[in-house]
Amino acid sequence: MSSATTAVLYAPGTNCHEETASAIELAGGKAEVVLLHDLLDGTRRLKDFQAAVIPGGFSYGDHLGAGRVFATLLVARLGERLQEFLTAGKPLLGICNGFQVLSEAGVLPCRSLGRPAMALLENESARFEDRKVRLIVTPLESLWTRGLSGQILEMPSAHGEGRVFSQGADCPGGFRAALRYADAAGNPALSFPENPNGSKDAIAGITDETGLVLGLMPHPERASFPANDSQDGLKIFKNLVDWLEE
């Protein structure tokens, strides 16, 4: 097992931290739940971790917008440290609310902290949708989806605001879809319920130009454990662990 530790960030309202950390451990990695509170008051430091995940939940009650308050705190108070973390080439994953945080913070799609270039809008149905979805992995290079190109991954999706909205990304590589909602044959799913939120081009997850940052709405950690009806999500965490070991 690698000694590299992945930080799973917790803010009030986060509710998927425990299973996300457990899934990383099940994949053979080391994970620690780190309170945003402790990062802000300096008792913990981002640079002590080799990777980070912002898990799902309703951080700060989704007050002012999903992921908005978390993103504001991250950019305004920890912006420099997060920039250092990214510049050092460390992987960062945002799942569901974590993806919303990365999008609100401007980390995705362009690593432009404090300058958001996309949004995750309310689902087309204007409702929270709990579904099992199929994702087709695109050929784009990302450490998180390495070796999975063309595969269909099944995992749960559960969110109210996951509709990708962007007027194009002004950065090298542009807007990079890493995962798309798919039908049983692996074709991008443009309609409900296979596409649970009405996302343009069936986009479920995107990566940045380096492939180190990934944001996705569905929950790989809920398709990781032997009791779950799929373990496809574990592949994403295994990719992280393999990368950290290399």
Next chain:
Amino acid sequence: MAVPVGRMGLMAGVAGEVSGGLVSSNHSGIDCPDFMPIHAIYTQSQDDAEARNWLAFLRRRGHPALYDLKIERVFWLEGEVRVEKLLPLFINPVHQSAHSKSMFDPASGPILEIAYRPAVTDPETPSILAGARALGERGLAFARLSRRFQFVGIGQAEAQQIAERFLFNKVVERLRDPNEAVHSLIPSGTPDPVATISLKELSKGELLQLSRRLSWYAPLSQLKVIQAHEVERGRPYTDAEVEILVQTWSDHCYHTTWKSLGLLKKLSLATERINHPLVVSSFKDNAGGMKFYEDWVITIKGETHNFPSSIAPFGGVATKHGGVIRDTLGFGKGAYPIGGTTIMGTMDPSTEDSALPSGTLHPELIVSESIRATAYYVNPMGIPMMHALYRRHPGYAKCLALGHSIGLIPAKFAMKDAVRKGDLCVLAGGETGRDGIHGATASSAGMSGETVAKESAAVQIGHPVTERRFATAIPVLRDTGCIRSITDLGAGGISCGAGEMGAETGVVLDLDRVPLKDQTLTAWEILLSESQERMLLAVPPEKLAEVKAILDRYEVGHAVIGEFTDSNRLQASWRGQKVVDLEMTFLWEACPLDPIPVREPLRRAASLEINPPQTPDEWTRAIHGVIGHYHCCDQSPAGARFDTTVQARTAVSAYGGRTHQMPTNLYVSAPLRGRNYGMISTVAFNPLYGAIDPVGMARLMVIEAVTKAVAAGADYREMVLCDNFYTPRARPEVAWNLSRMVEAIADLSVELGIPFISGKDSSSGTYEADGQSIDVPYTLVISAMGRIPDVRRIVTKEFKAAENQVFLVGSVDAEALGGTVYADSCGMAGGPLFFPGESPSIRRRWDALLTMRAGGAYVSASAIAEGGTFLRLFEASFGSGLGVEIDFSAVAKSGEGQSSGKDGTRFDGILFGELTGSVLIEVPRGVPVGSYLHAVPHVQIGEVTANAALTIKNGNQRLWHGPVSDLVEVWSKPFKEMMG
């Protein structure tokens, strides 16, 4: 560039200076130089799904003229701030814009602004303040967030009506007057002084009048005891003291009806008699506990919130979940919630407005608001939804709103310690507000048009993120030994929580230390407020510093509000006054129990006369009537709004099969990481049975819940039960029925060896309007919880392979159609209910099934319940993409179906009869079924087909045939239509 700020003396609504593309207005009061400047920022989204959703919702609900609806949010900011620095907090420029004045054109339609009341803190305020600090704007003193709605196509009056009905809660919110001058945003106000109440001189009539006027709703016997005690103790009461007494003694808190009838004892004695080795805690704590595996305990609790959900469904249902989840957090030294349910019983959502009892909300509104509320509360809590059930009956003028919560806790923390003198009383969680005052007493009162209007303040407001914070922190406090005892604050608020926790010792409270979100609360209101999201902890004094540090790290509000004593008194002070000084023994032991007369009701021997279908068209009508019935139809449009997989423990969720839409009637999870041990949960709820035969229904619910789990492969010997009763107000006949129901399930639990470990009763299921009184049907919801060695061994309902044989295991009575969905869909009510057999035969059947399952001899299974065998055959086909061919000739030959009708056997009775306790299994060819099932009734009824169709035959005669897809359309229609 900074926005110049200054005391411009502008009134609200007038724009100020332009800066950096943003106009900042400034509204400080010119006459009040002490006030800080106030800014208003209006934001809009160019793609507002919420507005679209409200528009569709309102057009469906009686406002077809509404043509468009727009929403604008207004950030009200007080202090020396550079507004443009705060923009990252208010908008994502990709789709939102900010303005210094409203973008609404008043000519387009009426505009209403909904804001929190001046004395109340907005839930978003702390988030805005924290965000502003992070952005370096330390001058922001206070902030509020209001919402402006513009309605296009309707007039001011209709807009106002919509707002009052759907968009805000008048207890804490208000419509802001657009011309109102804003001097300060900071909550302020003056509380009423403490009042003295003397009952000494009052006559009976005066006592009752006072009780009604002050919303105590106390019976005369209690008022007289309180009156006599005043003389004894030699001084009048404070308002706080009487309020505490009447609410502690309310039926809701004290269960006076059940205590008077001796019913609480009956169930707990049965459980003692069973002496089950897995029972850890029953009927003592906030929930019941059962041994799981490896030194863990799983807990269960069910709680109803009927009155508030009937009068304000969104708030009532949200806080129903909040409350029952806190019961889990308050079990032992704090359990962690790992599953929940939402179960609603209402009048028929398709009822015409004119047919509703006056003063009741429309049932469709109650159901849809309840769905919205469940999603609003439970999803942010991160607790998987196990079961979402919606049932109807015309008696639910006062609806049933039930929620369960399942918890997980290390065995060593499953018992609370006794509090000791000197322990500190720590209040953790949200601030205390005006919401929920008189919830306990109002819930215990009869509901009528009058109480609906008067007691809407009894409905609490829920903020899940606050509860979520302490749900994370409590296990940390528990594991570090910080908790001596813990309880949630629900009905009766601080007075009830502290009074109960200090019942054996005494407690003294300093109400000035209670953090308030409403500055106008007076002492008794602070004590009785049922504001949600608060827990009370007894903390050893040496642990206080650690408790504070942990709560700070998890950003949970907290305050030491008192100390446990050895005075045997409940004492409280406020603003230098002693406001409460009551003896614990009086509070907890002096409540008189009015004897409740019991009288056996006259039996109405209504029997059913249903003509069996003869032609294929008649069969089609009957089939569509059953699968399109509210109880049997596809409820997944509601269920899909709730997270079923959060925590990543879920093995089998309520929906499964090929398209994840087939009801499984099960929830199975693997609570321990790295282990495949399973927790299985099932529920049974049937108001149609309760209306016909309460005692028969009670037995059937127990058998239905357990059989659902047994069919899946769970051992009934490792199962426990939770009961939730909801019955009409106690009259002699009601008391008789209620007593017999409790006796029946107590006896049954002993015979089956399955103990009840938790339960709750509500005896106020009567609605009064226009001199008419409407009783709820006798309601008993049974929830079964069990443990299984390996979740991967669970078998679900969908068919697995063509040519497999389908068997019906258990007895058949084709004549007992009482209470069935089939009868209801024919518009008929009457008896008798199906009799599932005596306990030994039921156990024999369960044993045979478990042996068979252990041998892997069946590959799919489902317990028969509402909709009968037919619904299960349809679901199993739908879930698999396969079909089934049924042949009645074997059933007729087996002698199981009783003779009737032209053909000698009532085939409709076999198909639609609700053969509770019977199980449908799918068996591969070649399995020696007889060797497993020789001791129990069983019959092969058909065969799985590759063709996705249902065929019903009697020997060579084909009675009915249809593709599954046709049925799916009928089945999925009702909820799809209701939810738009």
